[in-house]
Amino acid sequence: MIDVRGLSCPEPVIMVQKAMASGDSQYTVQSDSKTAVENITRFVVAQGYTIVSKEENSEYILTITK
Amino acid sequence: MSVVSEKQRIIIAGLIIGAIASFLVLAGNPQNMGFCIACFIRDSVGGLGLHRAAPVQYIRPEIIGLVLGAFLLSWFRGERSAKGGSAPATRFTLGFFTMIGCLIFLGCPFRMILRLAGGDWNAIMGLLGFTGGIAVGTVFLKRGYSLGRTYIVSKMDSYIMPVAQVILLGLVVAAPAFIFFTEKGPGAIHAPLWISLAAGLVVGGLAQYSRLCMVGGIRDIILFKETKLILGFIAILVAAFLVNISVGNFHPGFVKQPIAHTDGLWNFLGMALAGLCCTLMGGCPLRQLILSGEGNSDSMITVVGLAAGAAFAHNFGLAASGTGVPVAGQIAVGVGFVIALVIAVKNMRK
Numbered sequence: 582m583i584d585v586r587g588l589s590c591p592e593p594v595i596m597v598q599k600a601m602a603s604g605d606s607q608y609t610v611q612s613d614s615k616t617a618v619e620n621i622t623r624f625v626v627a628q629g630y631t632i633v634s635k636e637e638n639s640e641y642i643l644t645i646t647k
Numbered sequence: 648m649s650v651v652s653e654k655q656r657i658i659i660a661g662l663i664i665g666a667i668a669s670f671l672v673l674a675g676n677p678q679n680m681g682f683c684i685a686c687f688i689r690d691s692v693g694g695l696g697l698h699r700a701a702p703v704q705y706i707r708p709e710i711i712g713l714v715l716g717a718f719l720l721s722w723f724r725g726e727r728s729a730k731g732g733s734a735p736a737t738r739f740t741l742g743f744f745t746m747i748g749c750l751i752f753l754g755c756p757f758r759m760i761l762r763l764a765g766g767d768w769n770a771i772m773g774l775l776g777f778t779g780g781i782a783v784g785t786v787f788l789k790r791g792y793s794l795g796r797t798y799i800v801s802k803m804d805s806y807i808m809p810v811a812q813v814i815l816l817g818l819v820v821a822a823p824a825f826i827f828f829t830e831k832g833p834g835a836i837h838a839p840l841w842i843s844l845a846a847g848l849v850v851g852g853l854a855q856y857s858r859l860c861m862v863g864g865i866r867d868i869i870l871f872k873e874t875k876l877i878l879g880f881i882a883i884l885v886a887a888f889l890v891n892i893s894v895g896n897f898h899p900g901f902v903k904q905p906i907a908h909t910d911g912l913w914n915f916l917g918m919a920l921a922g923l924c925c926t927l928m929g930g931c932p933l934r935q936l937i938l939s940g941e942g943n944s945d946s947m948i949t950v951v952g953l954a955a956g957a958a959f960a961h962n963f964g965l966a967a968s969g970t971g972v973p974v975a976g977q978i979a980v981g982v983g984f985v986i987a988l989v990i991a992v993k994n995m996r997k
Contacts, residue, residue, distance in 0.1 A: 587798060588797075589793075589930075590863060591866060595788060623873060624871055
């Protein structure tokens with residue numbers, strides 16, 4: 582689980598970018614910011630991943646899959 | 648939400664914002680200064696008497712409108728949240744030196760675009776410096792720079808900035824004796840109050856809606872080759888340029904540009920400092936105002952840092968003018984670089 586809650590732009594995307602260097606096929610991200618969700622979505626889609634976002638109590642769980 | 652619609656959204660927002668900025672000049676704002684977050688915060692600080700530079704004292708309704716526009720739209724969209732607690736003193740300091748850099752260049756990143764759109768080629772050196780400062784900031788970001796997490800804070804905290812704007816609006820409308828109004832100088836050149844306020848509200852809403860950020864555009868290209876935010880930057884430039892040229896407000900050249908100096912080195916260094924500080928604090932001055940409207944108390948502190956920087960810049964003769972950059976201002980920029988770099992190094996985490 583990549584926890585990007587409370588981090589300023591562009592740290593959430595950098596954390597996801599660094600995690601992706603491992604080459605895994607699936608990642609899970611926890612966020613509390615819609616802006617971060619939008620930024621991460623743009624980034625991972627550009628890298629050829631698909632992303633599913635679930636919102637619960639103003640927090641988001643993102644599942645990123647190759 | 649598709650990527651295409653996001654990009655269309657920011658382009659449309661940028662085009663409207665650029666056009667509004669140019670129309671504000673027609674309505675009475677200074678040339679190439681339909682909007683300038685740094686200048687307008689500086690004027691507002693002067694209006695409150697927190698500095699005594701008589702030519703730049705007017706509580707600018709555009710700033711009030713930006714915060715309230717973001718406040719209202721984020722409320723409507725369910726995006727308001729009370730957060731804070733991420734290195735507030737450091738953010739204050741970065742805001743302070745962002746303002747110093749901007750007042751050496753004579754404009755924030757937003758006005759840098761508007762100066763380019765008006766044909767002020769001195770802003771090219773500013774843009775190069777701004778890009779350089781951001782590039783240095785991204786080196787630290789890639790190496791783990793972080794000011795740490797924000798946390799949920801009291802809801803009341805999130806209302807302080809919007810309420811403060813309502814109070815400021817009351818002061819500029821009522822004009823009590825203790826509020827300062829420039830009689831001669833840039834502070835006296837302004838659009839009618841309600842037009843300025845309406846323009847601020849619309850631009851604040853659009854910036855909240857599109858996440859527009861002047862520093863983010865260049866930063867995201869360097870870090871991720873991501874073009875969304877830069878499209879907003881370009882759209883503002885194009886729209887302002889088109890309006891300027893159609894109404895005869897495009898005057899290309901370096902000399903005799905309105906509220907600008909021709910010292911290329913200090914135009915470069917001023918915006919380099921602003922670019923570095925903005926990258927380290929996570930967004931440009933406009934974005935900080937918008938986030939403060941959304942309820943982020945770290946951004947509120949950053950805006951207070953910007954205001955303090957403006958007060959110091961004019962109380963201690965640091966700010967540039969049309970004739971150039973004073974030595975004290977040059978020293979302040981040097982101090983700013985040292986402090987920003989210390990902040991960057993000391994906040995790198997594994």
